[in-house]
Amino acid sequence: MMLKMAKRMLFEADKRLLWKLAWNMGVKGGLSVLRHKSRLKRGQVFPPFLYVSIINSCNLRCQGCWVDVAHKQHTIDPPAFRKLVREAKQMGNIFFGIVGGEPFMHPHLLDMLAEFPECYFQIFTNGHFITDERAKRMRELGNVTPLISVEGSEIISDERRGRAGVLSKTLQGVQNCVRNKVFTGVCTSLCRTNIDDLLTEKWVDRLIEMGVMYTWFHVYRPMGPNPNPELCLTPEQARRAREFVVEMRAKKPIVIVDAYYDGEGNALCPAVTGISHHINPWGDIEPCPIVQFSKESIHSTKGDGRTLREKFLTSAYLKDFRETAAEATRGCIVLERPDLLKAVVERHAAKDVTARRTALAELSALTPRGSQHNPGNEVPEKNPLYRFAKRIFFSDFGVYRK
Numbered sequence: 001m002m003l004k005m006a007k008r009m010l011f012e013a014d015k016r017l018l019w020k021l022a023w024n025m026g027v028k029g030g031l032s033v034l035r036h037k038s039r040l041k042r043g044q045v046f047p048p049f050l051y052v053s054i055i056n057s058c059n060l061r062c063q064g065c066w067v068d069v070a071h072k073q074h075t076i077d078p079p080a081f082r083k084l085v086r087e088a089k090q091m092g093n094i095f096f097g098i099v100g101g102e103p104f105m106h107p108h109l110l111d112m113l114a115e116f117p118e119c120y121f122q123i124f125t126n127g128h129f130i131t132d133e134r135a136k137r138m139r140e141l142g143n144v145t146p147l148i149s150v151e152g153s154e155i156i157s158d159e160r161r162g163r164a165g166v167l168s169k170t171l172q173g174v175q176n177c178v179r180n181k182v183f184t185g186v187c188t189s190l191c192r193t194n195i196d197d198l199l200t201e202k203w204v205d206r207l208i209e210m211g212v213m214y215t216w217f218h219v220y221r222p223m224g225p226n227p228n229p230e231l232c233l234t235p236e237q238a239r240r241a242r243e244f245v246v247e248m249r250a251k252k253p254i255v256i257v258d259a260y261y262d263g264e265g266n267a268l269c270p271a272v273t274g275i276s277h278h279i280n281p282w283g284d285i286e287p288c289p290i291v292q293f294s295k296e297s298i299h300s301t302k303g304d305g306r307t308l309r310e311k312f313l314t315s316a317y318l319k320d321f322r323e324t325a326a327e328a329t330r331g332c333i334v335l336e337r338p339d340l341l342k343a344v345v346e347r348h349a350a351k352d353v354t355a356r357r358t359a360l361a362e363l364s365a366l367t368p369r370g371s372q373h374n375p376g377n378e379v380p381e382k383n384p385l386y387r388f389a390k391r392i393f394f395s396d397f398g399v400y401r402k
């Protein structure tokens with residue numbers, strides 16, 4: 001299997017892009033995680049993987065989306081993005097997740113990323129704006145990988161994403177990337193209406209046939225003003241998803257990403273381990289994209305001239321969030337204990353940083369439910385390479401032992 005994967009990479013991807021991926025993301029990205037681990041030993045948290053929502057607008061209207069996509073457009077502009085990346089680089093960061101809204105609606109997206117050939121960017125996109133020309137530009141840049149979301153069959157996709165013809169446009173975007181030998185991923189937010197179509201070997205084989213190099217099965221989270229909790233996976237379906245991922249990793253020549261388990265199958269929250277935090281289009285620093293409360297901004301504000309490093313290292317709110325969540329569960333505090341999250345927000349008078357200004361009411365209305373933490377039912381990795389890599393680069397880093 002690993003040989004087949006190596007063969008695919010060598011023959012299907014552009015060699016220069018492969019080199020960039022291996023060096024920027026593999027070697028330098030790996031080093032940034034090791035730096036994070038040693039900072040943690042000194043009690044300091046500066047996330048090595050920052051996720052940056054550069055725009056709130058989107059052309060789609062997905063069910064359960066928590067971003068204010070219909071609100072007046074707001075973006076992180078090139079000078080702010082430049083400052084952010086430079087400050088993060090000073091801490092050894094190399095990787096940035098670019099999120100939205102739809103990032104390709106940002107008028108300067110690829111020009112902003114072109115300024116940092118030494119970094120690596122993963123763009124979370126619906127693929128609709130990836131024309132052949134844009135795919136060629138991504139190939140030319142080499143420091144970018146699109147992660148294109150597919151949410152189900154034609155009918156399910158249209159229902160989930162609020163428009164007709166969504167899937168074919170998305171697949172066109174995938175094809176444009178693959179044809180141009182861009183290192184391309186496809187992700188899915190698994191929910192009750194798409195799990196039977198997409199959590200299948202047939203779908204993984206189809207991705208491989210299409211030339212997709214990696215995939216990521218997220219799990220639908222009922223958040224935002226219209227949370228649609230009826231779409232949430234049942235606990236049995238969530239376990240089936242984990243088992244499927246572990247199985248496919250040992251069997252198929254495609255990389256499968258996940259963010260919620262260590263190599264032994266223990267659950268974790270990436271915001272609690274401090275490996276990632278999120279920045280919204282207004283520049284507010286949040287623990288993660290669905291925790292839409294903040295005390296700090298990447299922008300210099302009146303009365304707060306701290307550097308980005310100082311903001312992360314001294315934020316009492318972020319620290320309290322991580323510690324409270326770590327004490328409560330290895331899973332997701334938002335889903336399991338919204339009451340505790342609300343208490344953290346109130347303790348620090350953290351600002352609701354949505355445009356709709358209803359996040360606290362939404363949090364209060366959440367019904368507690370299970371998350372990735374399922375004690376006694378851990379599913380360890382079967383593929384030794386994933387197990388080994390996770391041991392070094394993706395574990396709980398001891399945060400739950402405190």
Ligand code: SF4
Pocket residue numbers: 268269270271272287288289290291331332333334335
């Ligand atoms: S708080 Fe929940 S949604 Fe946010 S990173 Fe942690 S597990 Fe994921």
